[in-house]
Structures are given as structure tokens and as C-alpha cells.
Amino acid sequence: MGDDGCTRRAALKGVAGILALAATAAILALEQPSAQTQRAASPARELRPVTSFAGITNQRARSIALFEEMSKVLRHPRCMNCHPAGDHPTQTDAMRPHQPLVVRGTDGHGAPGLPCATCHHAANFDPAGIPGHADWRLAPASMAWQGRSGAQICAQIKDRARNGNRDLAELIRHLSEDSLVGWAWSPGLGRTPAPGTQAQFGDLAKAWVETGAQCPRA
Numbered sequence: 159m160g161d162d163g164c165t166r167r168a169a170l171k172g173v174a175g176i177l178a179l180a181a182t183a184a185i186l187a188l189e190q191p192s193a194q195t196q197r198a199a200s201p202a203r204e205l206r207p208v209t210s211f212a213g214i215t216n217q218r219a220r221s222i223a224l225f226e227e228m229s230k231v232l233r234h235p236r237c238m239n240c241h242p243a244g245d246h247p248t249q250t251d252a253m254r255p256h257q258p259l260v261v262r263g264t265d266g267h268g269a270p271g272l273p274c275a276t277c278h279h280a281a282n283f284d285p286a287g288i289p290g291h292a293d294w295r296l297a298p299a300s301m302a303w304q305g306r307s308g309a310q311i312c313a314q315i316k317d318r319a320r321n322g323n324r325d326l327a328e329l330i331r332h333l334s335e336d337s338l339v340g341w342a343w344s345p346g347l348g349r350t351p352a353p354g355t356q357a358q359f360g361d362l363a364k365a366w367v368e369t370g371a372q373c374p375r376a
Contacts, residue, residue, distance in 0.1 A: 202230040205354030208365045221369035228362045229308050232315075234352045236342035240296050241303035247296055248304070251350050266295040282346030289349070291341050298322070312373035326367045334360025 206227050214220035231237060239248045245262040248254060261269050268274040278294035297303075300320040303311050314320050315329060324332060333339060334356065342352035352359075366372075 202234075202353040203350075205230060205358045205362065207358065208361050211365070217369050218372050221366055221372035222374050224362055224366040224369060225312055225372065226308065226374060228359065228366060229311070231342065231352045231354070231359050232303065232311055233308070234342065234350075236345055236349065236352045237339075238304055241301055242296065243302045243304040243306075245299075253304075262296050262299070266298060268295075282344075284347040287346070287348055289341070289346050291338050293338055295338075307376055309374050309376050316371055316373075326371060330360065330363050330367060333363045 208224070211220050211223055211227075214223055235248075235251045235253050239250075239253060242248060246259060247256045247262075249256050258272075260272060260274070263269045263273070268276070274294045274296075277288055279288075279290045280292045281290045282288070283290055301314065301322070303314070306314070316326065318324065321329060322332075340356045343354075343356050345351055
């Protein structure tokens with residue numbers, strides 16, 4: 159009986175281990191976009207250099223064109239996932255609801271008892287597919303971009319009441335140098351990085367401001 163009991167216990171442990179692995183695989187499958195979804199989304203992978211806009215002689219038109227190039231980053235899933243319209247982030251290129259269903263909290267760092275730092279540490283953890291940064295958090299509600307047009311986002315990022323009280327020079331520095339913004343170009347295994355580089359994005363932002371920080375009509 160003793161040997162049979164040990165055998166049964168070992169078998170039960172083996173089954174439990176298989177079930178745990180299956181559950182983990184199911185969660186990871188939910189978090190990763192399908193190949194079909196990735197093909198359908200087809201986010202841009204490059205940014206045009208500032209010099210390529212020199213042929214647009216009308217300054218307002220050039221400024222708008224520069225912002226629209228910036229929008230390839232601003233409206234990319236790596237940025238939009240943390241700029242949700244509500245209190246819940248999204249994830250993956252398909253911008254699915256975050257699992258588990260976490261909330262913004264009072265300061266963007268999550269709710270008491272389940273802050274973002276529970277899972278998101280100072281760096282990406284690729285074995286588990288978990289992104290990370292020392293200040294991982296949601297953007298303030300005033301900076302919500304999901305569901306908004308390019309014109310609305312443009313007006314938003316210029317508005318000191320909604321952009322963290324930044325003037326345009328500070329906005330350029332934020333977009334060019336902030337390391338949490340920069341995470342979008344080093345998002346870890348299984349995630350599509352934002353197009354171009356942070357330096358290119360910063361150059362576009364600077365040129366946009368220098369040409370009047372004009373916004374598209376829609």
C-alpha cells in the first residue's frame with residue numbers, strides 16, 4: 159500500500175504540473191496577437207527623416223506632415239496601450255484588454271494591493287513575456303489617446319492643462335529623452351517596437367514645433 163500511495167501521489171503531482179503548464183500556455187496565447195492579427199495591423203516600422211519634408215514649401219502643410227509622421231509612433235500600440243480612454247490598460251499589438259484586469263489607481267501605478275510593480279519590474283522579463291521599466295505606469299487620464307483622432311491628440315499634447323504642464327520645449331525633451339517613452343523602441347520579446355528610433359521621433363517633434371506645431375484637421 160505504501161508503494162501504491164507514493165505512486166498515486168507522484169501521478170497526481172505530474173497531472174497537476176501538466177495542468178499548470180497548460181494554464182500558463184493559455185494565458186500567454188491570449189496575450190500574444192495571432193499571426194493573422196499581426197499581418198492585419200501591419201504597423202509602420204520606419205520613420206521618414208526630417209530632411210524628406212523639405213520639399214513641402216508651405217510651412218503649415220510641412221508642419222502637419224511632420225506631425226502625421228510623428229503619429230506613426232503616437233498611435234502605435236506600444237504607446238496607445240498605456241494611453242487608454244478609460245481606467246484599464248490594453249496589451250499586445252491587437253490592443254486587447256490587459257490580463258489580469260488591472261485598474262489605473264489614483265496615480266497611474268495601479269490599485270492598492272495590486273500595483274503595476276507587482277508584475278512589472280525595472281526591466282523586461284522575456285522568459286515570462288512581461289514588460290518592465292522602473293516607473294511602469296499608465297499615462298494620466300488627461301493624456302488618453304485611444305479612440306481619438308490625430309487632430310485631437312495633436313491639440314492634447316500641446317495643451318499644458320493636459321500634457322503634464324509642459325511647454326513645447328519641454329515636450330520635445332520628454333518625447334526625445336524620457337526613458338519610459340523610449341521603452342516603446344525596446345519593448346522586449348514578442349512585441350513590435352515603435353517605428354524608427356526615439357532620436358528620429360525627437361527630431362520630428364523638434365521640426366514640428368519649429369514649423370509652428372500645426373495640427374491636422376482630422
